Every structure is written in C-alpha cells, then in structure tokens.
Amino acid sequence: MRADLVAGVTVGVVALPLALAFGASAGVGPAAGMVTAVVAGVAAAVFGGSNVQVSGPTGAMAVVLAPIVAAHGTAAIALVSVLAGLIVLVSGLLRLGRVVTLLPWPVVEGFTLGIAAIIALQQIPTAVAISVETGRGTLLTAADAVRRVFMVADLAPTLWTLGTVAVVIVVMFLLPRLHASIPASLIAVAAVTVLAEVLGVPIARIGGLPSSLPLPAFPAADIGTVRDLSGAALAVAALAAIESLLSARVAASMTRVPCQPDRELVGQGLASIVSGIFGGMPATGAIARTAVNVRSGARTRLAAIAHSLVILAVIYLATGPVSRIPLAALAGVLIATSLRMLPVATVRAVFGAGRGAALTFTVTAVVTISLDLVQAIEIGLLVSAVLALWHLARAAAVHREPLPGPARTGDERIALFRLEGAMFFGAADRVFSTIAGRADVDGVDVVILRLSGVGMLDSTGARGLGELIENLESAGKTVLVKGVQNQHRRILDGVGAIDALRHHTHLLDDLDTAVTHARSHLLARTEKELPDGRARPR
Structure with missing residues (x-):
C-alpha cells in the first residue's frame, strides 16, 4: 500500500x-x-x-x-x-x-x-x-x-x-x-x-x-x-x-x-x-x-x-x-x-x-x-494494406524444377512447375501467365503443377488456376495437379478448377506418382504419333 x-x-x-x-x-x-x-x-x-x-x-x-x-x-x-x-x-x-x-x-x-x-x-x-x-x-x-x-x-x-x-x-x-x-x-x-x-x-x-x-x-x-x-x-x-x-x-x-x-x-x-x-x-x-x-x-x-x-x-x-x-x-x-x-x-x-x-x-x-x-x-x-499486398504479390513465384530421379528419354517434354507464396488477385495472373508462356515455348506435352508450397489461395487465384488448366488442356497438353492442401480444396471445387482436369486421377498427392503418371501419358502420346502404330524403342 x-x-x-x-x-x-x-x-x-x-x-x-x-x-x-x-x-x-x-x-x-x-x-x-x-x-x-x-x-x-x-x-x-x-x-x-x-x-x-x-x-x-x-x-x-x-x-x-x-x-x-x-x-x-x-x-x-x-x-x-x-x-x-x-x-x-x-x-x-x-x-x-x-x-x-x-x-x-x-x-x-x-x-x-x-x-x-x-x-x-x-x-x-x-x-x-x-x-x-x-x-x-x-x-x-x-x-x-x-x-x-x-x-x-x-x-x-x-x-x-x-x-x-x-x-x-x-x-x-x-x-x-x-x-x-x-x-x-x-x-x-x-x-x-x-x-x-x-x-x-x-x-x-x-x-x-x-x-x-x-x-x-x-x-x-x-x-x-x-x-x-x-x-x-x-x-x-x-x-x-x-x-x-x-x-x-x-x-x-x-x-x-x-x-x-x-x-x-x-x-x-x-x-x-x-x-x-x-x-x-x-x-x-x-x-x-x-x-x-x-x-x-x-x-x-x-x-x-x-x-x-x-x-x-x-x-x-x-x-x-x-x-x-x-x-x-x-x-x-x-x-x-x-x-x-x-x-x-x-x-x-x-x-x-x-x-x-x-x-x-x-x-x-x-x-x-x-x-x-x-x-x-x-x-x-x-x-x-496496399504495401502488404504488394509484398505478398512479389513473394508469389513459380519455378520450373527437374524431375526427380534419373533422367529418361522424353523428360524434356514434361514440365514440373512449383508454385509458392500467395496465389491471390494481386499475383495469380502474373504467375499463371508465366506458366502458360513457358509451357508453350518449351514444347511441353505434360505439365505438373506442384501446389504444396502455396500458402494462400483466394477465389481469383482458384479461378485463374482453373482457366490455366483449361487453356493448357485446350492446347493439347495434359495437366497433372499435385499437393492440393485441404484448406484450398474447397475453394478449388467451388470455382470448378478441379473439374477442368481431363480426369479425376490427374489430381495427385505424391510427386513420384505424378511423375510416373506423366511419363505414362507421354509414352502413350508418343506411340500414337509413330507411323503404323509401331512403338518407339525406350
């Protein structure tokens, strides 16, 4: 006291x-x-x-x-x-x-x-x-x-x-x-x-x-x-x-x-x-x-x-x-x-x-x-808030990575893209445009999108991802999506992004499984492209 x-x-x-x-x-x-x-x-x-x-x-x-x-x-x-x-x-x-x-x-x-x-x-x-x-x-x-x-x-x-x-x-x-x-x-x-x-x-x-x-x-x-x-x-x-x-x-x-x-x-x-x-x-x-x-x-x-x-x-x-x-x-x-x-x-x-x-x-x-x-x-x-969004947008990035394990013939036609950061209205268009451009220029037939590094996803990012998948599929490229987080799955389903995939099996949880799936697609496509249906030696 x-x-x-x-x-x-x-x-x-x-x-x-x-x-x-x-x-x-x-x-x-x-x-x-x-x-x-x-x-x-x-x-x-x-x-x-x-x-x-x-x-x-x-x-x-x-x-x-x-x-x-x-x-x-x-x-x-x-x-x-x-x-x-x-x-x-x-x-x-x-x-x-x-x-x-x-x-x-x-x-x-x-x-x-x-x-x-x-x-x-x-x-x-x-x-x-x-x-x-x-x-x-x-x-x-x-x-x-x-x-x-x-x-x-x-x-x-x-x-x-x-x-x-x-x-x-x-x-x-x-x-x-x-x-x-x-x-x-x-x-x-x-x-x-x-x-x-x-x-x-x-x-x-x-x-x-x-x-x-x-x-x-x-x-x-x-x-x-x-x-x-x-x-x-x-x-x-x-x-x-x-x-x-x-x-x-x-x-x-x-x-x-x-x-x-x-x-x-x-x-x-x-x-x-x-x-x-x-x-x-x-x-x-x-x-x-x-x-x-x-x-x-x-x-x-x-x-x-x-x-x-x-x-x-x-x-x-x-x-x-x-x-x-x-x-x-x-x-x-x-x-x-x-x-x-x-x-x-x-x-x-x-x-x-x-x-x-x-x-x-x-x-x-x-x-x-x-x-x-x-x-x-x-x-x-x-x-x-504007500065925070600007920093978030700058932090969002996409990197093309080599496929895991020993290289195989035809791997150059498979593109593995790792997305990281926040995929929201301030960054989604830039990231997805980069993926589409590189996939087209590099002559890619199969695209694997790794989403496990995406920290935030809003409706604009989810919709942009769906449009990216639709555009790539329309261009004749097979798209595989790997590592969708549980908190992002609902919004992707809500905007129809997952439905844009050619098949439900193209949504995968494991990278090795995704690469194996991509190689099988590439092999099937290669065999169709050979004359008289003859298989190209592996």
Whole structure:
C-alpha cells in the first residue's frame, strides 16, 4: 500500500499541470481538465482492465476536441463525452478490445508524431501572446499567429510569454537529467508562477477555478443535437479506445502483467460518461503518466486512485495559487511534452525498417497534422494494406524444377512447375501467365503443377488456376495437379478448377506418382504419333 500511495502522489504531482494544460488546449478550460483527471481517473482505475493504467485528459484528445469546441461550443463537450463513452462501453461489451492489435507499428508511431506536432503548433498563439480565430486548421492558425507578431506595436507581452515558455521547456528537459523522479513540470510551472508574481509580469493567467467539484448533471440533449454530434462522438470514441488500449499494452509490457482489453474499454467508457456528467471532457489512458506510475513502484489500482485524490485535494485546498499560473507556462509544458512524445531513436527505427514502413509512417503523420486524426489512422491502414499486398504479390513465384530421379528419354517434354507464396488477385495472373508462356515455348506435352508450397489461395487465384488448366488442356497438353492442401480444396471445387482436369486421377498427392503418371501419358502420346502404330524403342 505504501508503494502505491507514493506512486499515486508522484503521478498526481506530474498530472496536475498536464490536466490544466490539456483542458486549456482543448478549449474547455483548465477546470474541466482537473475535473476529468479526478472523476475519470477514479472510474477508469476501478473498472478498467489494467492495474496500473492512469487515465485522464490527454494531448491527443485535446487535439480532437479543439475543432469540436470551435464548431459547437464548450457546452457540447459534456454530451460528446457521454456519447463517446457509451460507444466505447458497448465496444468493450462486444469484446472488440483486441482490434487495436491490428494497427501496424508505423501507423501508431506516425499518428503519435502527428499528435505531437499538433500539440506544439496549438501552443504557438499562446506562446507569442496573440489572440487568433478558432475553427481553422492548426497549421494556418499557428502561421497566422507568427505573422501577426510582427504587426504588434508593443512586443513586451510577447517577449514575456516567450521567455516564460522557454524557461519551462529548459527546466523540464534539464531537471530529469539530475534525477528521473523529479516532477520537472510542476517545478517549472511553480518557478515561473512565483517569478511572474514577484516581478509583476503582465501576462495572462489561468484565472478563477472552482473550489469544489461541480454537481453531477446529465447534459441536455435532443434528437437533433445527438445527430449533429454523432460524428464527433464516434471520432472521440475511436481515439479514446485506441489510445487507452495502446497505453494499457505499454503498461503490460512494463509490468509483465497482462491487460484485459475488453474490460479496459468498459472502464474507459464509464470514465468518459462520468466525466461528461460532471462537466469534464472525454478521458483516455495516458501513456506518459502510466509509465511514471509504473516507474514509481505502483502495483495495484490504488496508485491511480491516489493520483486522482491528489488533484481533488488541489481543487478544494489550492485553487487560489493555481489560478495565478501563467497560461504561457502551460503552453511550455505542452510543447516540452510534445517534444518528448516520439524519441528520435523510434523515428530512426521506423526508417530503418524499410521504405514501406517509412512511407506508412510519413503518410500517417502528414495526414494527422493536415487533415483529421481518424482519417489519418484509416489512410495509414490503407497504405499498410496496399504495401502488404504488394509484398505478398512479389513473394508469389513459380519455378520450373527437374524431375526427380534419373533422367529418361522424353523428360524434356514434361514440365514440373512449383508454385509458392500467395496465389491471390494481386499475383495469380502474373504467375499463371508465366506458366502458360513457358509451357508453350518449351514444347511441353505434360505439365505438373506442384501446389504444396502455396500458402494462400483466394477465389481469383482458384479461378485463374482453373482457366490455366483449361487453356493448357485446350492446347493439347495434359495437366497433372499435385499437393492440393485441404484448406484450398474447397475453394478449388467451388470455382470448378478441379473439374477442368481431363480426369479425376490427374489430381495427385505424391510427386513420384505424378511423375510416373506423366511419363505414362507421354509414352502413350508418343506411340500414337509413330507411323503404323509401331512403338518407339525406350
């Protein structure tokens, strides 16, 4: 218990500035971030599928919520949180938790890089003390804020905010080098807050915060509002499920204790529902806070609950000092966090994995920054699927092999082709065209097709094989098929490929038997070709 309580206090200290910053970044306010960390953190800890997962507001969720706030206002976030929570909850009850394992590694890393870039770009207006219009793209907003800096007559506020951001970033990167357990973000925020108060710095502050949790109230909703927000809720739910399950997988790898993915979805769904009822924002599992929790010695759910209680104590006992924190300090925390979200070593590893992984990673990151998070995952998956099919198609091959055993006269008129790899729509036509061409050019009379090396066969491949057999038989060549696997026999029968053989005895299981059969066919054909029916000496 002592280790869990120490870990919970440590994570709570780390999570406080992040909760404030993510709430502000999402457009719902720092107070909503604190409320989410408390109520969603407890709900996810109790009902989730990981013993050490820490949940609350995250940067990725803030990125998704910002355009929703711009389009529908802050009042819509509570309802979006409840709707998204219901979707995630139902996903858990339907046992969809293992779907996240289908996400390729380059897609996940590209998504993470895109999120990190968006988080940093979103802080640019605050970092340069420029008010900008909301609802536009992150890149355009950041570029507009930088452009307008050069049009401001008084640069003093901009210089003060830039200095505040710089101090926070430097402190957050230097202090962990002294000792990994130092709560660098909290110390950085506290230091610049004290300096700003002592020096009377003219920069924007967080402002008034509630001194208690708001009373629970189900957000007002009607059919029209739910319909308008359904798309946003689906996007939020997809992100919440993916990020939470990825975080839980990281926790499981660190503790060697498996996570229950379906229960994790149920817990995260309940967490977002409760958060929305208390006026908070949707919650997800937080990878960075979960890692801090594990490294601090957490072993049970008590640590995550204690983290929420620490933030709850701040709400009831210390909202006065917290309200004086400069917004630029929170911007600095988020920029430093974004810079640490994807280590350089990870990027090198992705690019070292090959051009396909690098392309998938880059496309996912670019789409995440420029378009939409959910679209980024969809497009990343599409790119990965296309590349996977391309590799499968390249791996499919056909080789002509010599007949086993001592050579005999006439063996040159028997072609033994070994097929290997995946015979599917992306490769079948190329492989079968190669067989037909070589059989015709080489003057072959009997063709043996070895299918034991075929790993995958789809309907297109099966149909193509049937057409190959029909074409070869029509050209006067005898076709023997050897080594059809049991899982492929049904589809070959279904498309009529086996029926294309001249006789059912032409489907064989043994190579030696197939070669003997081919030689007997060749002998019978040779005897028919001799004048007066005389047999050619063997």
